Amino acid sequence: MLFNSLPFLVFMILVFALYWSAGNNRRVQNILLLAANYVFYAWWDWRSLALLVTYGLVIYFIGHKIYEADKPNKKWWLRLALLFGIGTLSYFKYTNFFIGSFNDVVMKLGGHSSLHTLNIILPLGISFFTFQSLGYVLDINNGKIKPTTDLLSFLAFVSFFPTVLSGPIERADNLLVQLQQKRTFSNEQAKDGLRQILWGLFKKMVIADNLGHIVDAIYGAYGNSSAAALAAGILIFPFQLYADFSGYSDMATGIASLMGFSLVRNFAYPYFARSIPEYWRRWHMSLTSWITEYLYTPLSIALRDYGKAGMMLAIFITYVVIGFWHGANWTYIVFGIVFSIYFSVFLLRKKKKKKKGPENELSLKNIGLMVQTFLLVAFADLFFRSANVKEAFSYLHHLVTAKTMGNGLAAYADVSLLLIPVLLVVDWLGRNKAHPLVMTHQPRLPVRWVIYIMLLLFIFFCAGEQQKFIYLQF
Amino acid sequence: MKRFLLHVASFTLTITLLLSAITWFTDRGLHKSRFSWYEDWNGVNNGTINADVLIMGSSHARRGIHPMIVDSILHVNSYNLGMDGYMFDMQLARYHMYRKRNKAPKLIILCVDYSEFSATKRLIDPGQLLPYLQDDEVREDAVKMGMPAYLQYLPFLKYQDHPMLVWKAGCALTQAHTDRPDSYKGFYGEHLEWNTTTFQQFMGEHTYLAPELSDGVVQQFTQFLDSCSKEQIKVVLVFTPHYYLFTRAVRYRDSYIAFLSAIAAQHHTQLLNYNTDSMCYNTRYFGNGTHLSPKGVTLFSQKLCTDLRLDGHILK
Numbered sequence: 001m002l003f004n005s006l007p008f009l010v011f012m013i014l015v016f017a018l019y020w021s022a023g024n025n026r027r028v029q030n031i032l033l034l035a036a037n038y039v040f041y042a043w044w045d046w047r048s049l050a051l052l053v054t055y056g057l058v059i060y061f062i063g064h065k066i067y068e069a070d071k072p073n074k075k076w077w078l079r080l081a082l083l084f085g086i087g088t089l090s091y092f093k094y095t096n097f098f099i100g101s102f103n104d105v106v107m108k109l110g111g112h113s114s115l116h117t118l119n120i121i122l123p124l125g126i127s128f129f130t131f132q133s134l135g136y137v138l139d140i141n142n143g144k145i146k147p148t149t150d151l152l153s154f155l156a157f158v159s160f161f162p163t164v165l166s167g168p169i170e171r172a173d174n175l176l177v178q179l180q181q182k183r184t185f186s187n188e189q190a191k192d193g194l195r196q197i198l199w200g201l202f203k204k205m206v207i208a209d210n211l212g213h214i215v216d217a218i219y220g221a222y223g224n225s226s227a228a229a230l231a232a233g234i235l236i237f238p239f240q241l242y243a244d245f246s247g248y249s250d251m252a253t254g255i256a257s258l259m260g261f262s263l264v265r266n267f268a269y270p271y272f273a274r275s276i277p278e279y280w281r282r283w284h285m286s287l288t289s290w291i292t293e294y295l296y297t298p299l300s301i302a303l304r305d306y307g308k309a310g311m312m313l314a315i316f317i318t319y320v321v322i323g324f325w326h327g328a329n330w331t332y333i334v335f336g337i338v339f340s341i342y343f344s345v346f347l348l349r350k351k352k353k354k355k356k357g358p359e360n361e362l363s364l365k366n367i368g369l370m371v372q373t374f375l376l377v378a379f380a381d382l383f384f385r386s387a388n389v390k391e392a393f394s395y396l397h398h399l400v401t402a403k404t405m406g407n408g409l410a411a412y413a414d415v416s417l418l419l420i421p422v423l424l425v426v427d428w429l430g431r432n433k434a435h436p437l438v439m440t441h442q443p444r445l446p447v448r449w450v451i452y453i454m455l456l457l458f459i460f461f462c463a464g465e466q467q468k469f470i471y472l473q474f
Numbered sequence: 475m476k477r478f479l480l481h482v483a484s485f486t487l488t489i490t491l492l493l494s495a496i497t498w499f500t501d502r503g504l505h506k507s508r509f510s511w512y513e514d515w516n517g518v519n520n521g522t523i524n525a526d527v528l529i530m531g532s533s534h535a536r537r538g539i540h541p542m543i544v545d546s547i548l549h550v551n552s553y554n555l556g557m558d559g560y561m562f563d564m565q566l567a568r569y570h571m572y573r574k575r576n577k578a579p580k581l582i583i584l585c586v587d588y589s590e591f592s593a594t595k596r597l598i599d600p601g602q603l604l605p606y607l608q609d610d611e612v613r614e615d616a617v618k619m620g621m622p623a624y625l626q627y628l629p630f631l632k633y634q635d636h637p638m639l640v641w642k643a644g645c646a647l648t649q650a651h652t653d654r655p656d657s658y659k660g661f662y663g664e665h666l667e668w669n670t671t672t673f674q675q676f677m678g679e680h681t682y683l684a685p686e687l688s689d690g691v692v693q694q695f696t697q698f699l700d701s702c703s704k705e706q707i708k709v710v711l712v713f714t715p716h717y718y719l720f721t722r723a724v725r726y727r728d729s730y731i732a733f734l735s736a737i738a739a740q741h742h743t744q745l746l747n748y749n750t751d752s753m754c755y756n757t758r759y760f761g762n763g764t765h766l767s768p769k770g771v772t773l774f775s776q777k778l779c780t781d782l783r784l785d786g787h788i789l790k
């Protein structure tokens with residue numbers, strides 16, 4: 001049941017009607033919401049629903065134990081929570097990766113391994129609800145929040161259907177708090193939610209799916225393409241990824257708004273970032289802030305005695321974890337390593353660098369830095385997009401050795417490439433808003449409707465062939 | 475809440491009306507279009523074909539029998555109603571539409587091949603069917619072949635993902651740009667030339683070739699033969715030439731031909747099998763294993779017409 005599908009539309013209309021027909025009765029609303037969460041999740045994969053429910057119950061229980069325990073026991077309960085969360089994630093997501101990698105190493109050493117990969121079904125969204133749940137127990141451990149006594153709200157928090165599959169990764173002090181509060185219908189919030197859904201649909205169905213078609217063609221035939229076509233593939237993919245993932249986030253946030261919730265912002269015009277750290281502050285912000293708070297900061301503190309080396313190590317571990325969080329593939333690890341190198345170089349050069357201009361200004365200097373940052377990101381994304389590391393290096397090899405022009409480039413020239421500048425311009429114009437369709441100046445109704453109708457017609461007539469959301473696999 | 479629902483309802487109504495208008499406009503335009511398949515569908519729908527000899531079948535008909543040659547040899551008005559990729563089920567739906575609006579043909583040349591009596595599994599160029607979904611049989615068949623069922627109830631959604639058709643409809647209505655038909659009386663002359671590597675690659679990828687039969691389609695076919703017999707429409711079944719190495723790779727081919735012969739005998743029709751013809755051994759007559767090259771089309775069309783004349787299918 002993809003957000004951009006007819007079954008979801010029917011599901012959402014039903015949920016919306018039932019949810020608000022409960023009046024302002026928070027408990028009934030939460031019961032309905034929890035039921036909707038489980039139906040939505042089971043629709044995707046009913047076999048993994050038991051895991052999601054168990055996850056919520058175990059974390060709820062441990063959260064209380066951490067809060068109630070004295071200091072030494074607190075630590076043990078926290079370790080148990082981490083073991084449970086990371087252990088479950090590792091089992092479902094990484095077991096076969098480790099077995100496969102072990103077998104490869106043994107084979108390369110001339111030995112023979114009798115370990116076989118297991119038939120494990122990866123529960124959808126496991127990376128997202130694991131981080132969301134662990135964030136809750138870590139916050140309790142850090143004294144940031146108290147454990148909730150409302151099990152219903154907590155289970156709804158862990159399985160919240162707009163975010164359960166691909167985020168944004170919510171924090172308890174935002175979403176859980178809202179789940180425990182009375183929610184009244186707001187006309188403005190609901191309308192804004194619809195606008196954000198519309199913009200998300202446009203990004204996903206028109207931009208991402210059309211660009212995806214081109215990217216798939218280039219990556220699928222990289223061995224026979226010209227260097228120009230291969231370079232185009234590297235440059236186009238980041239836009240596909242951005243439109244796809246931020247489109248999903250917009251839809252998730254818009255759907256939550258329809259139910260009276262405000263979610264954290266997940267993207268803030270990332271391709272206008274002027275450095276790699278700034279890029280990560282604007283890209284998948286909910287993951288970045290989670291990792292920064294619960295991994296990078298504690299690591300930096302623990303390693304601060306080792307000076308620059310300690311800092312580098314903290315950065316390295318953080319980005320390898322970010323990469324590995326995405327998927328059980330060496331490509332994601334290399335993706336993380338590449339970013340850790342960028343970040344380290346940035347930090348080492350930081351003091352020598354002159355101050356940048358104001359953030360929201362398109363000066364020549366800023367544009368240069370933005371282009372430079374984008375190219376670095378695009379290079380790292382090559383590993384993200386490739387099926388395996390060998391393919392990524394083979395792609396790079398062809399990029400360097402293939403004829404500059406000729407076979408390929410013209411075949412990929414598609415009118416949908418014009419959507420890239422459209423995306424960039426709209427992003428830039430809407431940079432100070434939660435999403436570009438926020439109507440700050442409230443233009444007249446016909447003007448607004450013309451904008452909405454134009455977007456809908458584009459979605460209706462110019463959508464690319466439907467592709468799954470890229471981040472659904474994580 | 476009421477205000478919100480009112481806004482959503484009025485917006486939904488506006489967009490529905492707009493899409494309905496676009497759909498209506500596109501239907502009208504495509505009904506006048508001469509673009510590719512619409513030339514044939516519009517002829518069928520408008521009752522302007524009225525052929526003496528109707529050539530039916532899949533791509534083997536559409537790309538294999540030239541009506542110009544048929545007309546010149548048999549001195550008739552023929553029309554090729556072959557449909558690329560569609561088996562007898564959809565061919566029959568179009569034939570029924572044809573019969574509603576055109577006079578009965580005197581002779582039907584029905585090309586059969588190894589997959590003729592299987593159910594069409596997927597829609598080929600679904601855009602060609604969209605302006606004709608008001609026809610119950612076409613619509614029902616299209617849904618069976620994978621067209622979303624909701625289009626039956628929400629017809630204003632049917633041109634979703636087809637902006638070019640809206641554009642073509644606009645061109646046809648305003649006559650800003652007239653498409654020139656790329657076919658001649660339904661015949662689509664593709665300049666296929668033989669390529670041994672491609673053929674070998676195809677054969678390597680298709681290791682299991684066997685005729686498929688759908689009981690439902692076979693039943694439709696026998697009913698069709700019965701109804702033609704009642705209307706005194708002659709039907710000749712024609713097995714178009716296939717390259718011999720392709721034929722050799724097809725399993726159960728003899729029993730399939732026997733099955734066709736039995737049906738033909740049962741319904742007092744004739745089966746002309748060109749699958750053992752001398753031209754099947756010469757690659758210059760083929761574009762691929764199952765489709766003819768331009769030279770092959772000319773030779774085959776001539777042979778077929780000569781045989782039809784010799785066999786007494788001379789029309790008065």
